[in-house]
Amino acid sequence: MGKITVLGAGSWGATLAQHLAGNIKSRQKNAGIVSLWEFDKERARSLNATGTLPTLPALKLPPSVKVTDDMAEALSPLPEIIVAAVPSFAFTQTLNQLKKILERFDTFQKEDIPGIVIATKGFVGNRHLLPSVETAKIFPFLKKIAILTGPSHAEEVVRKMPTVVTIASSNLKFAGHVQEIFASEYLRVYTNSDIIGSGLAGALKNIYAIAAGISDGLGLGDNTKAALVTRSLAEMSRIGTALGGKPQTFLGLSGVGDLIVTCYSRHSRNRNLGEMLGQGLKLKDALKKMTMVSEGIYASKSLEIIKRQNPRVFPRHCHTPIADEIYAILFHNKSPVKSISSLMTRPLKSE
């Protein structure tokens, strides 16, 4: 294992940098480092100095992780793999910047571009694409693209609590290589070949986490929430297969696993946002109380646009009643009480 560059030093990027540095050390003493790129100069300086983040007090970056706001520096010498862990709204811009820097290298050969492991979940860019699809557009010659997904809140991975994730890639050889790089005693890594389905699940689940949070905020109880999460899984799976994913992906770690943790965990920002909305807060007031981004809001908007882009599929062949209610709550001020009540009182039917 050589050098690894992580782009994005939010909670998840910083956690992955710490984890990978630990993995490298346990295998080869004094060999390899991790470069962690952070967009914001002041945040990069503070993280380098303290080794921790205000949003993630359990983080303790070892000295082998070098934090910098200079992406060219983070990429020199060229790493074995690049891990992209920026928020979805910054993904396209970050990868375009990455491309420009890679092209400046004297030794640049398209075939030698490091493999990219995407830890960003959501839809990205003006065209609301999956990060893996956007990456393939920006680096059309790159054969090594994988996504890291599954139930993995940074708050627990950083404390080395047992976690099981998935590396999805249409290049299973690369997936196996990434699996070896990431796996440790406390991080178990599966692979799968459905990068589209796994990516869609990772993006869509945040919409349903807002719904689950609303149910919590309304005080509706465990039965209601379990029913809502079950119908969310069915809806997510319906959308995912309509857009090219494989049905069985939604039953795995990147599907039901990530959905459950996002809907039930105290660490879930999207669930927390939903809970505040359920308790009666207006969206703008709820957002003021949050220190981190809610990816579910972006995903809700993106899904609405994707649906309009695919009028032959939506809504005729693929109904999305739960996502529709969340969109109405977030963007048209619909009352959460009315939404949940309209979902619960649809006509009786068979499953």
Place this chain on the structure above:
Amino acid sequence: MGKITVLGAGSWGATLAQHLAGNIKSRQKNAGIVSLWEFDKERARSLNATGTLPTLPALKLPPSVKVTDDMAEALSPLPEIIVAAVPSFAFTQTLNQLKKILERFDTFQKEDIPGIVIATKGFVGNRHLLPSVETAKIFPFLKKIAILTGPSHAEEVVRKMPTVVTIASSNLKFAGHVQEIFASEYLRVYTNSDIIGSGLAGALKNIYAIAAGISDGLGLGDNTKAALVTRSLAEMSRIGTALGGKPQTFLGLSGVGDLIVTCYSRHSRNRNLGEMLGQGLKLKDALKKMTMVSEGIYASKSLEIIKRQNPRVFPRHCHTPIADEIYAILFHNKSPVKSISSLMTRPLKSE
């Protein structure tokens, strides 16, 4: 809607009696009553007098629910449907008693036996059959058998919190009729035709709830638990389809829905038992702290016997690593820490 007889006045049976009485009243004033049969004379008397249960303080039986320990009285006049809600260990005995009483009726015609709705989850009798299969053995001429399942803790249904359940029957006409009888503003009822798969899911999920509780008791966090529940769903679905259920059932309310609520709800007795085991209590000491039955212990033993009865399927074509660990913990004093650790460190593979 005429008269309904509920057999078994535990939390769930009493809740269903209260719910059905409310439904009858809202549709026909002063028409029809609910008879609730309770095995124990003293408990029947107390429930009749107080209208509530020590284990379920929110219960308030209306006067139209008549509680009796005399099953013949509960069945006279003959009800439209019989709801069986006794614990799994008492199921076979109760249905044999029911059969004897029905045969004593002057007007007894096999074709006129009331339809039976089974609210008992688990495996029953010496042969460890599903309650629906046992019922068909005891009443071979009965064409109207359904099960009631899905995420439905009595503690919330009794408080009229929105709940969504499934009525499964190979007789879809009967399922539709039962759906109409049970549905209300706060209880949404779906139907499905896979009575075997739905019954297996309802029985097996209690084993996995013990596993989820152990993870909680060990303090392993939300990532671990979500991974464990995801692998549990896959395992439950594997067992269920090997034994004759349909795969899609495990994605519905009676599958993933009931599994989630049992693994995450504060009301789940099986999860609570697992949590105590995870905290280091011995099984016999944990059981002393419980006021109600843990169906998961019975289900674990039954599954072990069912596996031995089907050596061509288990373990060669259907591995059950999580259920195996739970069996070893419950019946061979295996340490929960060792179990979870052996599950988390199995060789890396693809999903």
